[in-house]
Amino acid sequence: MNMKPDETTLALWLDDELTGAELASVEAWAATQPEQLAAREEIRHWRETVTANLAASVEPPYPDFFNNRVLQSIRERPPAASLPDKKSFSWKTWLMPAAACAGMALTFWAGMNTQAVPEYDVAGAPRAIPVDPVVYTPENGVNAEWFTSSEASATVIVLNGITAIPDTMDFSQTVYVPMDREIDSTAGGNIHQ
Amino acid sequence: MNKNRDESSKRAQEPGGSVASDATTVDPDDDFRLVALAQQGDLHAYDALVTRHRGRIFAMIRNMIHQEADAWDLSQEVFIKAWHALPRFEAKAKFSTWLYRIAHNTVYDWARKRKIESAGEFNDEIFERERIDSASFTTPSGGESPDATMANGELRVKIQIALGKLSAEHREVVLLKDVQGLSYKEIAEAMSSTLGTVMSRLFYARQKLQALLKDEYETR
Numbered sequence: 001m002n003m004k005p006d007e008t009t010l011a012l013w014l015d016d017e018l019t020g021a022e023l024a025s026v027e028a029w030a031a032t033q034p035e036q037l038a039a040r041e042e043i044r045h046w047r048e049t050v051t052a053n054l055a056a057s058v059e060p061p062y063p064d065f066f067n068n069r070v071l072q073s074i075r076e077r078p079p080a081a082s083l084p085d086k087k088s089f090s091w092k093t094w095l096m097p098a099a100a101c102a103g104m105a106l107t108f109w110a111g112m113n114t115q116a117v118p119e120y121d122v123a124g125a126p127r128a129i130p131v132d133p134v135v136y137t138p139e140n141g142v143n144a145e146w147f148t149s150s151e152a153s154a155t156v157i158v159l160n161g162i163t164a165i166p167d168t169m170d171f172s173q174t175v176y177v178p179m180d181r182e183i184d185s186t187a188g189g190n191i192h193q
Numbered sequence: 194m195n196k197n198r199d200e201s202s203k204r205a206q207e208p209g210g211s212v213a214s215d216a217t218t219v220d221p222d223d224d225f226r227l228v229a230l231a232q233q234g235d236l237h238a239y240d241a242l243v244t245r246h247r248g249r250i251f252a253m254i255r256n257m258i259h260q261e262a263d264a265w266d267l268s269q270e271v272f273i274k275a276w277h278a279l280p281r282f283e284a285k286a287k288f289s290t291w292l293y294r295i296a297h298n299t300v301y302d303w304a305r306k307r308k309i310e311s312a313g314e315f316n317d318e319i320f321e322r323e324r325i326d327s328a329s330f331t332t333p334s335g336g337e338s339p340d341a342t343m344a345n346g347e348l349r350v351k352i353q354i355a356l357g358k359l360s361a362e363h364r365e366v367v368l369l370k371d372v373q374g375l376s377y378k379e380i381a382e383a384m385s386s387t388l389g390t391v392m393s394r395l396f397y398a399r400q401k402l403q404a405l406l407k408d409e410y411e412t413r
Binding site: 007008011017047049050053054057058059060061066069071074 | 265
């Protein structure tokens with residue numbers, strides 16, 4: 001039964017992981033496959049080289065301290081009891097989202113049914129909407145009026161009582177423009193004192 | 194049962210007891226016995242498990258990240274995580290394989306955090322460090338002549354540098370297979386991967402290592 005093994009079996013044979021009848025079968029096939037025998041030898045040689053140079057087990061520095069710290073941390077930290085059991089079924093898993101949805105629907109319904117419908121008899125005219133008390137104006141004595149027009153798709157807020165901006169005001173002075181030397185403060189050599 | 198538990202605990206506490214400190218000589222049945230005790234909250238039994246496996250976990254992580262201090266911390270983290278996950282350990286796999294899996298996740302989480310903290314600045318250096326501190330890794334084994342020690346030390350460094358040039362996945366599969374001696378199946382479990390992927394990674398990793406260590410191979 002000198003049949004070529006499949007890739008997985010061949011890889012296992014190359015790494016000496018086969019045993020019993022399976023090993024015997026592949027060995028029989030490999031006896032006529034010098035390149036496979038050479039490949040296995042090469043892997044064996046590599047393993048010997050690596051194991052001779054890299055230790056599989058190295059005691060960590062201060063091993064007793066290592067253990068003590070592990071145990072101390074275990075004692076200090078509570079066990080992972082808070083981890084939920086994924087398989088457990090709880091009414092909360094379905095009832096809580098359902099309750100949240102019901103609450104949202106109830107709130108929406110209440111909002112729709114309690115909202116006062118504005119009564120205006122001037123059809124088409126811009127409507128003056130009384131300014132809400134929560135709208136704050138920048139200064140005392142300044143009134144705000146809010147006009148909206150659905151036809152123009154526009155909203156205008158008029159502030160009455162603000163001091164007029166003088167024509168002489170230079171707006172560029174209201175903008176902060178950094179000086180050259182402020183931009184690169186690390187270039188100490190170029191700073192003239 | 195309690196008597197058995199006491200005896201195992203006693204053994205675990207003995208510094209030179211029959212429970213070996215190195216996993217190369219440990220009996221998996223001893224592991225399962227200690228795990229069963231630890232699952233009941235026996236810290237002495239868990240202490241013994243840490244002692245038995247700390248060497249391999251530390252060596253594995255140190256070879257992965259090439260930083261001794263971080264490897265020390267991460268190895269501890271592995272055992273702390275393992276303790277908290279112990280109730281879920283079902284003994285379907287070896288305890289050591291399960292620990293390698295936790296170590297794998299711990300190292301990758303650490304690398305991910307480092308990547309985020311450095312915003313990718315040192316991305317390549319987290320795993321792919323080419324400069325190996327030869328002093329900390331080339332502890333010579335006893336009985337070697339000075340010349341042999343030097344030659345082996347050089348080869349050791351060359352192997353570590355070559356491993357450092359592999360991707361993290363390729364390096365890990367080489368370390369688990371050729372250094373730690375795990376089977377393909379165990380590696381697949383430890384890396385949450387398929388057997389085919391492990392085989393493919395190991396094949397390409399060895400090819401690359403062979404190319405990187407070409408001079409060493411040709412002089413033999």
